[in-house]
Amino acid sequence: MRNVLTLFSSVDDVLCHRARLVLAAKGVNYDMVPVDAQNPPEDLIDLNPYHSVPTLVERDLVLYAASVVSEYLDERYPHPPLMPVDPLSRARLRLAMLRIEHDWVPQVQAIQMGNKAQAESGRKRLKELVTAAVPLFKASKFFLNTEMSLADCAVAPIVWRLQALDIPLPKDGGKAIEDYGNRIFRSPGFVRSLTPQERQLRALPE
Known part of the structure; x- marks a missing residue:
C-alpha cells in the first residue's frame, strides 16, 4: 500500500x-x-x-x-507532541527555531556549498554561534525544554554535522553539547531520520 x-x-x-x-x-x-x-x-x-x-x-x-x-x-500527527502546551514556551521555542534557521543554517550551507573564503567565514561564525549557545545546552535536558521538541529537530541535524563541518566543540561547555547530541542520537527516531549519506558523517554513540 x-x-x-x-x-x-x-x-x-x-x-x-x-x-x-x-x-x-x-x-x-x-x-x-x-x-x-x-x-x-x-x-x-x-x-x-x-x-x-x-x-x-x-x-x-x-x-x-x-x-x-x-x-x-x-x-x-499529535502524538508524541513536539511543542509544549503553554503559549509562552511555544513562542520561546519558535523564536529559537527562527534564530537557528536565520543564523546557523546559512553558515552550514556556506561551509558545504560556498567557495573557500565563504566556507572559512561560515566555519568561524558557526563556531561562535555554537559557543554562545552553550548555556542553552546546559540549561535543560533538551533545547530550551524538558522534552524533545521541534526545536531539537532543528538543532540536532546541525550538531550531528559539526564534526564533518570541522567545527570543534568549545573547550568550556563542549561536553554539554556532546551529551545533548548523544541523548538524541541514541534515539531510534534519530537513527531512522538519517539517510545513508548522513550516516557516514560520524559514528553513532554506543
Missing part, C-alpha cells in the same frame, strides 16, 4: 533532515524522493514554485519550508 505522504528531500541537508526527524519522531511512514538541488525533478518544479526542499505532499496538499512542514506534521 502506497504511503499517504511524500517528502521531496536532499540526502544531506540540515533543513531536510529537520523534516525527516519530525516524521521519524512521530513514527510516520512516508515515501522519500531524493532531490539533487542543482537538478530538481519535474514533479517538484510543478508542485513548488521555489523548487526547494523539503517539500511535503499529502494528497492535494503541498507544503514547503522546513518550519511550515515541521509545524504541520506536529499538528497533523
Whole structure:
C-alpha cells in the first residue's frame, strides 16, 4: 500500500533532515524522493514554485519550508507532541527555531556549498554561534525544554554535522553539547531520520 505522504528531500541537508526527524519522531511512514538541488525533478518544479526542499505532499496538499512542514506534521500527527502546551514556551521555542534557521543554517550551507573564503567565514561564525549557545545546552535536558521538541529537530541535524563541518566543540561547555547530541542520537527516531549519506558523517554513540 502506497504511503499517504511524500517528502521531496536532499540526502544531506540540515533543513531536510529537520523534516525527516519530525516524521521519524512521530513514527510516520512516508515515501522519500531524493532531490539533487542543482537538478530538481519535474514533479517538484510543478508542485513548488521555489523548487526547494523539503517539500511535503499529502494528497492535494503541498507544503514547503522546513518550519511550515515541521509545524504541520506536529499538528497533523499529535502524538508524541513536539511543542509544549503553554503559549509562552511555544513562542520561546519558535523564536529559537527562527534564530537557528536565520543564523546557523546559512553558515552550514556556506561551509558545504560556498567557495573557500565563504566556507572559512561560515566555519568561524558557526563556531561562535555554537559557543554562545552553550548555556542553552546546559540549561535543560533538551533545547530550551524538558522534552524533545521541534526545536531539537532543528538543532540536532546541525550538531550531528559539526564534526564533518570541522567545527570543534568549545573547550568550556563542549561536553554539554556532546551529551545533548548523544541523548538524541541514541534515539531510534534519530537513527531512522538519517539517510545513508548522513550516516557516514560520524559514528553513532554506543
